[in-house]
Amino acid sequence: MEPAKPESLWQWARSLRGFQFEVATRAAVVALGQFGAEILIGRHYGAALLFVTPLALTVAHLTSPVPALLVDRVLETVLGSVVAQVIVLLVRARARRQPALPG
8 A cells, every 4th residue: 555645735744743843853952962072072071061961861861751850860960060160160269369389
């Protein structure tokens, strides 16, 4: 039996109703994350992490699609980023207060 061919663009668009764009969106995030990580990892590791983190979270969510787990991982990532920023600012402030070493 031959599959039905849509006769117009409108019928084709209506046939896409059942397609899960969420999966396509996840695939696009993975592709963009991988591309950005590969391009930046050799030059600037910190900038590459902007792509690696969403990539890791998305791939982990694809393997075990538990929404609560994804929310927990995103919150942990944000919390870790905030703590790291605070530590960097404190270390920089302390370094500015100390006199430079002679030499």
